[in-house]
Amino acid sequence: SQQGEEDPQALSIQEGENATMNCSYKTSINNLQWYRQNSGRGLVHLILIRSNEREKHSGRLRVTLDTSKKSSSLLITASRAADTASYFCATDSYSGSARQLTFGSGTQLTVLP
Amino acid sequence: SQTIHQWPATLVQPVGSPLSLECTVEGTSNPNLYWYRQAAGRGLQLLFYSVGIGQISSEVPQNLSASRPQDRQFILSSKKLLLSDSGFYLCAWRERGQGKGELFFGEGSRLTVL
Numbered sequence: 516s517q518q519g520e521e522d523p524q525a526l527s528i529q530e531g532e533n534a535t536m537n538c539s540y541k542t543s544i545n546n547l548q549w550y551r552q553n554s555g556r557g558l559v560h561l562i563l564i565r566s567n568e569r570e571k572h573s574g575r576l577r578v579t580l581d582t583s584k585k586s587s588s589l590l591i592t593a594s595r596a597a598d599t600a601s602y603f604c605a606t607d608s609y610s611g612s613a614r615q616l617t618f619g620s621g622t623q624l625t626v627l628p
Numbered sequence: 629s630q631t632i633h634q635w636p637a638t639l640v641q642p643v644g645s646p647l648s649l650e651c652t653v654e655g656t657s658n659p660n661l662y663w664y665r666q667a668a669g670r671g672l673q674l675l676f677y678s679v680g681i682g683q684i685s686s687e688v689p690q691n692l693s694a695s696r697p698q699d700r701q702f703i704l705s706s707k708k709l710l711l712s713d714s715g716f717y718l719c720a721w722r723e724r725g726q727g728k729g730e731l732f733f734g735e736g737s738r739l740t741v742l
Contacts, residue, residue: 546729548730550731557733557734560730616674616731618671
């Protein structure tokens, strides 16, 4: 089952603008991660935020986590055409004998030059 | 450095034919291994995961099976493919236990069942 759900499903912006994507989840987590997927390729890990953290930065990426609302946001500042991709949040929690990542359905970001 | 190889990249198979997708990881030992399926324009669905040789856990009932004959080899199989097996299959690994937690993905295998 999919725990994380991204919002919006699709986002189109101009180069230089900021892009914000949101993720909501349902159960308790160890951490939340964001991934990027170029069309037809594998996913690439962007950033991980632990359940006891509220905000994290990596280059032009800023992630927030609100465990009380079970939500997270990914902000990409000063977007570039090369940022065009699908972005997925994934919640990390224990299921059975192993930690598992459960992915949302993603946000398709298009950055127009 | 660690690398993950997945093949074949694309394949077109008739309904009822067998399937074998292979994934190998290099540069690490005792990884957790995963098979995901992604339908067009959708998120990832976890199919199988493995915490060790011969240890396979299935997340959803289906027409597929997985095997881990060696520590760094993960195989996805089917004896008879269905139309609904079409999709983009992704292999992934990560450190076991309390590691960093991120998944490292292969480049995917696109399966079309006709």
